[in-house]
Ligand code: AMP
């Protein structure tokens with residue numbers, strides 16, 4: 001399948017990994033939008049969060065468990081962070097393998113902040 005993030009999972013492209021378990025991969029975003037910017041994906045392909053929720057809801061738990069473990073292991077949980085998911089063209093999704101952005105390392109603006 002011609003999917004960028006499946007290629008990362010397969011090791012065809014080497015991401016800057018920050019977290020891995022049997023279900024989930026976490027890695028640095030190549031074009032960070034905050035001082036710290038990570039992406040968390042399931043190793044199994046789905047196209048977007050609604051498809052994941054409908055067909056593989058357990059993957060949502062795996063991803064959020066991974067984000068919890070990761071952000072507890074550094075200062076992100078203590079200092080605060082933001083989880084973002086983009087779905088489809090109006091949401092700004094550009095990679096069609098479900099992923100959750102974890103942004104932090106500084107005070108984030110927008111969304112009423
Ligand atoms: P989205 O716009 O929500 O689909 O997010 C896709 C994200 O993937 C963007 O923030 C990109 O900067 C990021 N990205 C694209 N290619 C790579 C890559 N090879 N490694 C890490 N992040 C990437």
Ligand code: ZN
Pocket residue numbers: 003004005006007044045046096097
């Ligand atoms: Zn994929």
